[in-house]
Amino acid sequence: MQIYVVEPLDTVDSIANKFGTPVEEIIFANQLIYPYKLAVGQALLVEFRPNQYRTRRVINGYAYPFISNYVLRVTLPYLSGLYIFSYGFTKEGEVVSPALDDQWMINEAYENDTKPVLTLTPFDENGVFSNNLITALVNNEQAIENLIGNLIYLMNEKGFAGLDIDFEYIYKEDRDAFTSFVAECTRRMNEYGIWVSVALAPKTSSDQKGLLYEGKDYGGLGAAANSVLLMTYEWGYTYSSPMAVAPINKVRQVIEYALSQIPEAKIDMGIPNYGYDWTLPYEKGVTKAKTIGNVEAIQLAINNGATVQYDDVAQTPFFNYTIGNEIHEVWFEDVRSINAKLNLIDEYNLRGAAYWQIMRLFRANWLLVESKFEVK
Incomplete structure (x- = not known):
């Protein structure tokens, strides 16, 4: 596997000649757009043959039912699990299905030997995480019994192989009740051969303050579920100041805390597949960043003659560009930043x-994954 950073005067042809790689492979792997212009500082995946010493890892991905059929089909071969987002519930324990049909996704997953997973979220009628809905559920034994029974019936009927519990903004008073709820879900689901995972906000200590963190008991949830997902992203987010979405130094801190509470064999690390575009100057509470894709970010740099830079601490690319009187700052992921994150999986044996x-x-991300790991 080789990653090359574009220098001034480089072309796709000159880079292909330098590495003895067909031009078509570079264009395909990096989703380059005709006439194949490049941005100075852009990172390209130029060689991506699978390593014979690849480690076996679980690689999962979240998707909404409105995903493009093409995108899903070309991505599934690289995935162990397809996490379908999302199902909800009422305070009485009735399941609320997605507005769009997801059976086609489940069928596509099985055709690619990928396990379909039902993602359960406590969304209210406005599509926002509701901590009051969590409270109503986890403190009501009858509601829990109803929900688990309804989920088992639905999952067996539709063919789901796993359950992912993604509850956020849990009140600290509900911490132990939520842990007990996850444990009961795992016990009951495992009787039917259904795997249970739980998503964890990115904590770095047991006493970390804040609504995202105080309701999540890493040790308890690690014992309660079959596996956990560390949501190691969103340091840079829609309303934050411009910064990396998943700076590697922060990701490392979360992993090291998690390992003090949870066995390594149970931990999955979250990876963002997006970036943000901020308008400057940043004004707290006013500035709202736009979510963009990683390929889109590079095209934005090319179209505006921007030079891509790389933050060595965050190990994340960024650039600035100007449109009219507006100055923008973009942070996103490229093969360098993804490679740094994937290396943590082997370093900590996650x-x-x-x-x-x-x-x-x-x-390029999926080709990079394939070159490093044998997906379980």
């Missing part, structure tokens, strides 16, 4: 990774 999300095709 179970694997999960991508949020796979709605936009980032082919």
Whole structure:
């Protein structure tokens, strides 16, 4: 596997000649757009043959039912699990299905030997995480019994192989009740051969303050579920100041704390498949960043003559560009930043990774994954 950073005067042809790689392979792998212009500082995957010493890992990806059929089909061969986002529930324990049919996704997953997973979220009628809905559920034994029974029936009927519990903004008073709920889900689901995972906000200590963190007991949830997903992204987010979405130094801190509470064989690391475009100057509470894809980010740099830079601490690419009187700052992921994250999986011997999300095709990422891991 080779990653090349574009220098001034480089062309696709000159880079192909330098590595003895067919031009068509570079164009295909990096989703280059005719007439194949490049941005200075752009990272290209130029060689991507599978390593004979690849380790076996679990690689999962989240997707909504409105994903492009093409994107799903070309991505599934690289995935262990397809996490379908998302199912909800009422405070009485009735299951709320997605507005769009997802059976076609389940069928496509099985055709590619990928396990379809039902993602359960406590969304209210506005599509926002509701901590009050969580409270109503986890403190009501009858509601829990109803929900688990309804989920088992639905999952067996539709063919789901796993359940992913993605509850956020849990009140600290509900921490132990939520852990008990996950444990009961795991016990009951495992009787039917259904795997249970739980998503964890990126904590770095047991006493970390904040609504995202206080309701999540890493040790307890690690024992309660079959596996956990560390949501190691969103340091840079829609309303934050411009910065990396998943800076490697912060990701490392979360992993090291998680390992003090949870066995390595149970831990999946979250990886973002997107970036953000901020308008400057940043004004807290006012500036709202636009979500963009990683391939889209590079095209934005090319179209505006921007030079891509690389932050060595965050190990993440970024650039600035100007349109009219507006100055923009973009942080995104490329094969360098993804490679750094994938290396952490082997360094800490984690179970694997999960991508949020796979709605936009980032082919170089999947070729990179294939070159490093044998997907379980």
